[in-house]
Amino acid sequence: MSEIRLQAVDVCKTFGIVKAVQHVSIDFYKGEVHGLIGENGSGKSTLMQMLTGIYTIGSGKFILDGKEIHVKNQVEANNEGIAIIVQELGTLSGLTVAENIFLGHEDRFVKFGIKNTNAMVKEANELLKKYGFERINAADMIHRYNFEDRKLIEIVKSTYFAPKIVVIDETTTALSQEGREELYKHMERIRNEGNTVIFISHDLPEVLDKCDRVSVLRDGVYIDTVNASDVNEDDLKKLMVGRELGEHYYREDYGEKISDEVVMSVKNVTVPGVIYDVSFDLHKGEILGFGGLSECGMHEVGKAVFGASYDREGTVTLADGTLIDSIPVAIKHSIAYASKDRDNESIVINQSIGDNICLPSLDELGGSTHILNDKKLKEFAEKHAKEMTVKMVNTDQFVSELSGGNKQKVVLARWIGKNSDIIVLDSPTRGIDVKVKADIYALMDEMRKNGKSIIMISEEIMELIGMCDRIIIMKDGKNSGEELLRSPELTENDLIAKMV
Amino acid sequence: MGSSNSKGGLNKIFGRYTGAVILVGLILVSYGILKILRPDTFGQPNQVLGYFQQCLIDSVGAVGLYFIIVMGLFDFSIGANCILCAIVGTVCMKNLGMGYAGFLIAPILCGALVGLINGIAYIKLHIPSMIVTTGLALIYESVGYYVSGGVQAFLTKDQNFFGHAPGNLIIACAAFLLSYTILVYTKVGTYAYAIGSNEAVAKNMGINVNKYKVLTFVITGFFDGLMGILAISYGSSMVSVTGMASMSRNFAPTMGCFFGLAFRQFGLPIPAIIVGEFLIQIIYNGFVTLGAPTAIQNVVTGVALLLVVALTMKPVKGEIVK
Amino acid sequence: MANTDVIKNDEVLAAEEKALKRAVIASRVRAILPVIGLVAVSLIFNILSNGKLLAPMNIKLLMSQVYVTMIAATGVFFIMTMGGLDFSQGSILGIASIVFCYLSRFNIPLAIIGGVLAGACIGAINGYFYVKRKVKSFVVTICTMFLFRGVIEFATTNAPVQGDIVKTMSLDNNVVKMTITLIVLLTAFFFFRFTKFGRYLKAIGAGEKAAAFSGIETDKMKFMVYILAGAITGLAAFINVVKVGSVTASSGNQLETQIMIALVLGGMPISGGAKVKFENVVVGSLLYIILNAGLVTLGLTPALQQLIEGIVFLIVVAITSDRNSVQIVK
Known part of the structure; x- marks a missing residue:
């Protein structure tokens, strides 16, 4: 069960004078949904964006299945078996659904420089069907679909090649309950296939419900990793906030009367x-x-x-x-x-x-x-x-x-x-x-x-x-x-x- | 948002053929109005064919320029490039005795080379494409002057095979097919759209943005070469110009591209470009038969382009437009 | 832990300060490069032409060429500060010149007002499509440039349009032209530099949305500035007609390109914003005209002149552009 899939070793990143991530080391196992939580600015997104090549690694390393990896962009990350579903819209308008799904991976449809659009659309449609999104047609321009459908297409785009690691970065807040259920289903499938989901979310009940283990970051520093079954929300919160919320932080006064004006x-x-x-x-x-x-x-x-x-x-x-x-x-x-x-x-x-x-x-x-x-x-x-x-x-x-x-x-x-x-x-x-x-x-x-x-x-x-x-x-x-x-x-x- | 635009009604009726219906409709309506006004002097079948042949030159330039426009860049040197290519082709055929082979190949190579220079300068200097190509157009104009020796380049009667049917149609159709193929059936087309949609995301997806930008400039240059061949063959002569006068050749192709962009939502950019250029010729010739001076062409082009762009784009509140 | 953090932050800050100082020096150098270029170009061509270039007679001639470009460039300068573009200036000049000619047959002040209004009207058309219809300024102004070029050709189909020759000729002297140019430049400088007008324009260029959230009525500003630029060029039409006497189909042709080249030579950042300086207009226009005139006095053919101009233009742009910025350039 607890075989190591990915190790983050002493990873750091600074932006100007802001230290976004400081000496973070975490192990991610095979076949788990691993929650990554922390307040805004705690560095969790930055850490994952280094893993997937959106940012360059400041210092430290990522070791995937015993091999150190250096990816420069998402396609290289994909080739290593790492995919990410980002918070914002990760699909491009102006392209068809199929083109979006295979963006950067067109080569296998290209023969003598000519792209076999039909084969691409056919395969994309098959994938969409497999995922249960039949109502989406791969030949359509993507801007005909709403935000939620585009997120579903992103799920296909980032998981169809059975990646070893799938990072889901605060995607659920933008989804309706239905869309969430869809996503949970695929998280579970990925885990059952022996791969790893790294799940970033602010929704603590969701994290406790869906994750096997949870790691906590605070102000760019690694705090702890806990088993989801061993903790409750308050424990997580304590780990996230970390400090006694005391005297010189928030207001201290209580019971002051609000003016009638x-x-x-x-x-x-x-x-x-x-x-x-x-x-x-x-x-x-x-x-x-x-x-x-x-x-x-x-x-x-x-x-x-x-x-x-x-x-x-x-x-x-x-x-x-x-x-x-x-x-x-x-x-x-x-x-x-x-x-x-x-x-x-x-x-x-x-x-x-x-x-x-x-x-x-x-x-x-x-x-x-x-x-x-x-x-x-x-x-x-x-x-x-x-x-x-x-x-x-x-x-x-x-x-x-x-x-x-x-x-x-x-x-x-x-x-x-x-x-x-x-x-x-x-x-x-x-x-x-x-x-x-x-x-x-x-x-x-x-x-x-x-x-x-x-x-x-x-x-x-x-x-x-x-x-x-x-x-x-x-x-x-x-x-x-x-x-x-x-x-x-x-x-x-x-x-x-x-x-x- | 998506499909709920003003053409929603038409969409319902015609489905996937909406774009084609609008395009054909535009031509029929403008033709019809002018035909009613001037039943005798306008729009005889052979005249319509003539209008179509006139529009081929700009169309060929436009289907090449489209790749640049789609990426959100501009190329202001296509006029200068077209003139230069025409002159180079003529010199190769006449002075260097390379015959039609030289007349065809030299302009294409010259155009692609100019495109390559444009692309590299744009990437290396890291300044807006509009500015780079304007500066380079100055240079291409004067190079054109030197290549032509300062005299008019002209073709004799037996040298302008590409000035009339079927020669011009062969080149134009080949160009349209090529452009369509690149756009739909190669990675270049996909990546051009991707870069135009969101360059940062495209880069993140592993697309070598700079490489494809340069490649696109080369493609545009290639089509400028073809445009040059058609232009000099049609008029039988070409004068090298200076003082940025070549700019005036940029506008009709640019207009065609905006027409293409407007019809991209229907999946018909290339046909829309050709129809757009054809439409301008119909209206222009119609006005001429109505007794308007030839200067009206510019007015027609300007108004048509403004209206097409303004009417097909739905202003988004709060959007920043520069 | 916390302590080392603070110390490290200060170290970083010190390093930043150093980097900033370097950046400040670099940007200062970039800022004075056009001036150095102007001096250098003037001296080089003066030597090459054996002092002919800067001889008093020639300076007069030079100045007479610079007025129209400089005045029209002032309006475009405002537009470009906001991050917009205007390619219709040449056609505005042509149309305003035609209007001026017609009205000069009645009286000159009326003609000047007419020219200015004609320019303002075209500016308003530009502004309408740009601001209200949200069409890119570049596209709008290319359309209007084309459109009004057609109108100019139409008006000059049979013969060039001529004004009242006696009246206009009497005004063709350097004092009048220079006075008008100076008034335009000084007024523009004053408002740009010492009132909120300039600051607002820069803010719009540097970040339009934030400018709007700072209380600037950005749409209104943009619209008004296009009208203003049209009106300024309409005023330049007066000097243009006085100088050349009649309006032909090509009157004002390529003025927009000249202005753009002049402004870029003057060090104007093409996307406008905070680093814009009013000197860009003056230095740029002078540099452009002197470069041109210098090449003429050397007796070079127009084609060779243009070749050199193009190369100089690209070199200047390459030197003055800030390539370190990570901004996406379209």
């Missing part, structure tokens, strides 16, 4: 296809949390409040009656927004730290003459960057060179510079290391004390419980009903119960 009122907001009929009030000086599964629509709530949604219905009204219906109006009326998609939406990635900090505040910096003064801008940027302790050489440094945590600090610096009263933070600590996380939590607490109102949208349940005065749980694009109030007794299970 409503600063913003959201009424019947609908964004077709994403969120439906969402209403809530935001009070002065509170942190209002939004939680839910990744596709529950909570991220769109932030955009809707900021006037950044398309086709939004319903109203977002400030205390003075101002209707927020576009980003410029929102910013003008002191609303700030930090997006989950930090690199594309929160900061102008190919610009300097200074330019980024000044950008929303140019009207104020221009004063009545509207003439910008370089020195004044530089002082402004430096002041707020230092205030946020951005680790940088100087404000001329490009944001693209910073780590995730420092980028987020720049994002916060620009809105603090703007002195916004309502701050919408979507996944503020996503992919950020512990130290910066603590800084951000402290800052949020300080802002709250200064009478600012914060909306915090997060997939990390612990930080919602630790930081928020009230938590609204979203489900299937709707407000799931009752809200959870701040209390030391609040547990993750209370939230999860309402999420699923």
Whole structure:
């Protein structure tokens, strides 16, 4: 049973100054489903992307069946018997289903340079039939199928050649129950054939249910490997979080009364296809949390409040009656927004730290003459960057060179510079290391004390419980009903119960 | 999302033949309108054949350029390349006494070589293809001038076999078939689409992106050579131009490619390219019989291309377009 | 454990600082290369032509060539800063020149306004298809270039279009032309450098979505800048007509290519963004014209001139482009 299939030996990887993976060694056995868990930024995806050639290996090695392997891309990984199903869409539009399934492996259909399309389609159809996906036609262009079907096609693409290792990287969150069952079936089949599934998921009950053993990473470091049958969810959580969530991390106060003053009122907001009929009030000086599964629509709530949604219905009204219906109006009326998609939406990635900090505040910096003064801008940027302790050489440094945590600090610096009263933070600590996380939590607490109102949208349940005065749980694009109030007794299970 | 576009209704009725129906319909409608307006001077059978032969030159260039366009790149040197190839072919046939063999082979080799230079320069310099090919077009134009000795290259009556049927049809049909084969039945076609769809993912899948980009430039150059043969044979002469005047030869093929892209969803890019070029010729000739000056061709091409692109693309909210 | 971590981080930071300093120096060098090129090209050709190139008479001639390119390049510069492209400038110049000629028969100020409005209208057409219909700027402007080139040919089918010769000729002096050019350049420089206008354009070029999320009305900006670029070239049409007197079918032909080459020679990053500098316009236009004129004074044939130009262009682009960036280049 416990024959070793794959060994990760002392594997490291750094991005700039961020150490994503540090000296990780794990053994994976033949015929097991091996769970790999950890918080966001714990390095589990990076480790698997090194294994499958998406990233180069920093240092250390992978040993497959006793032989060290070095793969440079997915096709080479496939040839070694390693496949991956990625979190995002891994199929290419513009190609047919068959072409996608065999991309990079066309050679066996090619004779004298001519590709036998019919044979390829025929074989692809046979594969699809074998997997039970008859309704998918291999000759069709792939963009005719929806996200879920494309994921199923990816399952075929990455497992038809009976690979020794299949990595499934957080695929289940994007799938419906039906799609999940489909995936579980194939995981089981792969295991029963004596091969190995490495299963990355945030859904702990799922991990416990489907995996034989579970390895835990935290902040890029290997923590432990346990038998799934020996542990429960709380044990896993303890391993993942690792630290006593104590004094200087989350907020400490309990029982403070939320002000009655409503600063913003959201009424019947609908964004077709994403969120439906969402209403809530935001009070002065509170942190209002939004939680839910990744596709529950909570991220769109932030955009809707900021006037950044398309086709939004319903109203977002400030205390003075101002209707927020576009980003410029929102910013003008002191609303700030930090997006989950930090690199594309929160900061102008190919610009300097200074330019980024000044950008929303140019009207104020221009004063009545509207003439910008370089020195004044530089002082402004430096002041707020230092205030946020951005680790940088100087404000001329490009944001693209910073780590995730420092980028987020720049994002916060620009809105603090703007002195916004309502701050919408979507996944503020996503992919950020512990130290910066603590800084951000402290800052949020300080802002709250200064009478600012914060909306915090997060997939990390612990930080919602630790930081928020009230938590609204979203489900299937709707407000799931009752809200959870701040209390030391609040547990993750209370939230999860309402999420699923 | 997928199939729920504005042509959903047509799709239901005609199924997999929707694209073909739209293409034939476009030709019949434009022909019909002009025929009603000018029943006597427009659209006699031999005239229609003439329009078709006129469109072959640009079509041949377009079916080659299509591979570049599909990858999301551009080639601004095809006009200069076409002129250069035509001149090289003529010189080989007439001055070097290589006959029709030289006239056929030399332009093709020259075109492919130019394509190779384009591709290598683009990869090595790491600058946008549009810019590289513009700079190189300057060079090709002047090389064309030197090869021709600064005088007009011309063909005598017995040398322009490829200027009329069946010569031009043979070359054009061969070109269309070749392009179709490469696109559908080789890895190059698949990889060109893959690179155009998402270069990063394609690279990850083990596709040697740079190699296929260069190869695609060579293919485009190859078809430019054929285009050059047809162009000089049709007009019997070719003048080398300078000052980027060759740019004007880029537009009709580019337009055809956009037509092809628009009909890619129906799986008919190559026929759509030819029909697109044919359509332009019909409209243009129709306008001329209506008494419009020849300058109208540019206007027709410009408006047609703008409308085709604007109407076939469905703007996606929040999409970043540069 | 935690302690060693901090120390290591500082080490890494120090290394980063070094790398950054190197990068800063490299980018500074790249930034002044066009200026060095300009000086070098001027000196080399001046020596080769025995001082003919920079002789006072020739400088006057040189300057008269530079005005139109430089003014029109200013508008394209704004567009390219946002990461867009405009290939319709030559046709805009032609159409605006025709409008100017017709209206100059009534009076000159009306004609100038007419030219500017004509340019702005074409710019608005570009902007409509680009912003509202989300067609790539490159495709849109190639279409309009072609389309309006046809219109120009149509208008000049029988004979070149001529304005009021007496009135226009009287304005053909360097003081008027230089004053207009300077006003355009200084105004553009002021707004680009010292108001939020320039910063917004750069932000759009560097990251459009983030720019929108910073409160910039990106669609409106893009639309307005295309109109502005059209209007600026419409103004250049005035100088163009005054200089050449009449409009032919090829009037303004290839202006767009000249502008693009000039801007690239001036060190303009082709995808716009944060590293754009206004000097790019001035240095680039001058470099392009002097290179051209220098090759002419050497008595080279047009074809040889072009060959050299093409090679110089590619060399400059190769030197100034940032090949270290991992960005995908299309």
